[in-house]
Amino acid sequence: MLVHLQTLGCRLNEAELETWAQSFQAAGHQITSEVGSAQLVIINSCAVTHDAARKSRNLIRRVHRDNPRAKLVVSGCYATLNESEATELMGVDLVVCNQQKEQLVSKALNELNLDTMPTLSTEPGAFALFSRGRQRAFIKVQDGCRYRCTFCIVTVARGEERSRSIPEIISEINTLSEQGIQEVVLTGVHLGGFGSDLDLNLADLIRAILTNTNIQRLRLGSLEPWELTPDFFELFDNPRVMPHLHLPLQSGSDSVLKRMARRCKTEEFGNIVRQLKHQIPDFNITTDIIVGFPGETEQEWLESVEFIKAMEFGHMHIFSYSERAGTKAASLPYKIPDIIKKQRSQSLHQVALASRQTFFKKQLGQEYQVLWEGSAETMKAGDLTFGYTPNYLKVACEAPVTAPINNQIRKVKLVSVEDNYLLAKLV
Numbered sequence: 001m002l003v004h005l006q007t008l009g010c011r012l013n014e015a016e017l018e019t020w021a022q023s024f025q026a027a028g029h030q031i032t033s034e035v036g037s038a039q040l041v042i043i044n045s046c047a048v049t050h051d052a053a054r055k056s057r058n059l060i061r062r063v064h065r066d067n068p069r070a071k072l073v074v075s076g077c078y079a080t081l082n083e084s085e086a087t088e089l090m091g092v093d094l095v096v097c098n099q100q101k102e103q104l105v106s107k108a109l110n111e112l113n114l115d116t117m118p119t120l121s122t123e124p125g126a127f128a129l130f131s132r133g134r135q136r137a138f139i140k141v142q143d144g145c146r147y148r149c150t151f152c153i154v155t156v157a158r159g160e161e162r163s164r165s166i167p168e169i170i171s172e173i174n175t176l177s178e179q180g181i182q183e184v185v186l187t188g189v190h191l192g193g194f195g196s197d198l199d200l201n202l203a204d205l206i207r208a209i210l211t212n213t214n215i216q217r218l219r220l221g222s223l224e225p226w227e228l229t230p231d232f233f234e235l236f237d238n239p240r241v242m243p244h245l246h247l248p249l250q251s252g253s254d255s256v257l258k259r260m261a262r263r264c265k266t267e268e269f270g271n272i273v274r275q276l277k278h279q280i281p282d283f284n285i286t287t288d289i290i291v292g293f294p295g296e297t298e299q300e301w302l303e304s305v306e307f308i309k310a311m312e313f314g315h316m317h318i319f320s321y322s323e324r325a326g327t328k329a330a331s332l333p334y335k336i337p338d339i340i341k342k343q344r345s346q347s348l349h350q351v352a353l354a355s356r357q358t359f360f361k362k363q364l365g366q367e368y369q370v371l372w373e374g375s376a377e378t379m380k381a382g383d384l385t386f387g388y389t390p391n392y393l394k395v396a397c398e399a400p401v402t403a404p405i406n407n408q409i410r411k412v413k414l415v416s417v418e419d420n421y422l423l424a425k426l427v
Contacts, residue, residue, distance in 0.1 A: 001029045001114060004038035004070075006063065008056055009046025011187040011221045013076060015138035016101060017044050023105040035063055038070050040108065045076035045086075048154055049322035053078050057089065064091025071112045075104055077157035081326075098143075098158055135373045135407045137181045138221075141169055141205065142188035146196065147224075149250075150261045150332070151290065153324035158189045163198050166208050173213045182409060183217035183242075183371050191220065192227030203232050210238055216409065217371060217390070222246045222288075225272050226264040236280060243280045244314075244392035247272065248288040252307030253300040256293055259332065266307050273311055282363065284314040284391040291348055292321040292341030294332035301344060309351060314359045314393070316352040320345050360417045363393060367413050367427060370395055374406040386421070394421040 003024045007013040020042060021031050032038055041063050045056035056078035064072055068091065075096040079086040086095050093112055096104045108114075144161040145154070173184055186205070188194060194202045202223075209218060218241050225247045235241050247269070251257050254265050276283045289308065291301075308316075320341040323330050372387035384396040385405060397412055405426075412424035 001040060002032045002038045003029050003040045003042065004032050004035045005042045005044070006035070006059065007044040007046075007076075008059060009044075009048060009052060009076070011138050011185060012140055012143070012189060013044045013046065015140035015185075015187050016075075017042070018138055019140065020105055027105065027109065035070075036067050038067060040073070040112070040114065041067065041070045042073045042075070042104070042108070045074060045078035047076075047078040047081050047157060047324075049319060050324075051322065053082070060086070060089050060092060064089075071108075071114060073104065073108050073112075075101055077154060080157045081153065135181070135183070135371065136219075137173075137176045137184045138187050139169060139172060139184050140164070140188060141186050142190065142194045145190035146193060147190065147263070148261060148328070150259065150328040151250075151293065151321065151324070153327055154189060156326050161190060161193050161196050163194050163196065163200070165198070166200070166205055169205065170208060170212045173209060173215050177213060177215045180407065182215070182407065183219065184215055185219040185221055187221035190224070192223050201229070202227070203229065203235060206235050206241065210240060216240060217242055219392075220245060222248060224248065224264070225269050228272060233275060233279060236276075236283075239390075242390045242392065243276075243282065244284040244286070244390070245276065246286045246288075249308070249311070250288060250290050251293065251296075251300075252289075252304035252311075253296070256296055256300050256304065259295060260290075260293060260329070270307075270311065282366070282391050284359070284393065285311065286315040286317075286392070287311070287313050288317045288319065289348060290319050290321050291344040292336035294321070294329060294336065295334040296336055305348065305351060308348070309355070312359060313352070313355050314391075315356055316348070318345055318348050318352060356420075357417065360393070360422055363389075363414050363422060364417070365414065367411055368393075368395075368424075369409050370397075370412050370424065371409050372405040372407065374404070395424045396421050397424045397426055 005017045005021055007017045025031060035041060043060055046052040060074055071093045072091050073094045073096060074086050074092050079095050080097040083095055083097060086092060094108060096107055142161060142163040144159045146161050148155060192202055194205055223245060236243055249269060250260055250262055252266055273285050368389040370387040370389055372385050374385050383398055386396050388394060411427040413427055414422045414424050416423045
């Protein structure tokens with residue numbers, strides 16, 4: 001049976017997709033990147049904002065339209081928060097809520113009338129990734145979150161914190177490493193909360209991975225800034241731990257952060273950024289920002305922008321506040337009109353662009369080891385192959401067709417700045 005998998009949203013969704021792909025492969029089925037040829041399609045949906053929920057619905061409809069003969073399974077946060085609605089969408093054969101995700105493969109194979117027989121089972125792992133055009137593996141290390149930021153619906157959809165065991169994570173990474181994967185990304189709903197139910201912490205896990213695996217590059221997914229203990233910074237002394245962190249700021253105004261129930265003030269956040277950049281000058285900090293949070297005054301907005309400029313982020317994900325039923329923020333007064341949210345978003349995108357270009361220009365002339373990924377972007381750009389530096393800068397270079405460099409780590413020199421990437425030459 002040919003199985004096609006798609007996801008929207010966070011890296012955790014991508015990690016879950018990879019796990020399902022490996023499980024289908026182990027059961028003797030094949031992974032395909034072509035939705036039209038699949039007999040079974042799996043969609044991992046998102047609902048972090050109203051727009052994400054809308055995109056999830058549209059993706060489900062489009063997949064059914066493109067391949068009405070395929071059985072369609074929907075999971076993820078949209079399907080969990082809107083189970084009845086998802087079930088009623090045309091073409092949906094099975095909805096698997098977040099709490100049942102570990103049984104998704106068995107439920108799909110057992111509960112759907114799939115007129116197929118598996119071939120001989122194969123070892124799960126890199127083949128499933130490569131068949132989906134991926135060279136980097138996302139490793140789900142935990143799920144759920146104990147915090148309740150007032151704007152966040154994901155904690156409602158994902159439930160309480162649950163950590164995987166270190167031996168299980170080590171085994172998965174070693175399997176992927178043996179099959180050709182050179183870079184893994186640790187991810188979770190609340191990555192910094194790893195081990196809270198095991199009397200462990202994230203630093204313990206990272207040290208165990210560095211000791212018990214040969215993976216060449218280790219990245220970390222989104223981390224809440226208040227979770228970084230003093231010994232955590234020492235981990236970046238190891239060159240296998242990539243010098244990039246995504247630290248969600250959400251706002252540069254302390255009064256807005258208080259209404260969001262965030263646990264890190266701007267002074268503390270700034271100290272973290274300065275410490276990381278002092279330790280590794282080219283350390284890349286990326287972030288999330290919410291504009292138009294309820295009650296955000298013009299003065300708070302201006303404070304936020306000034307602080308954001310001072311941080312010199314390498315990249316920002318900018319979201320206009322989206323009210324989500326079931327969150328505390330939905331009941332807060334003084335909603336910001338859409339026109340003001342749009343204006344603030346556009347203004348902050350200009351700040352983000354300038355900040356990224358400044359960071360890019362500081363990298364010119366530097367030499368980095370790049371993991372070349374290629375994938376679909378190569379086709380769009382013609383003869384350019386794309387990859388990422390250790391500090392997560394997107395780069396492109398001309399690679400001879402007769403000597404492809406996908407999934408290779410090769411040294412380059414950064415020579416010029418393009419719109420959203422750096423042009424490099426192989427050294």
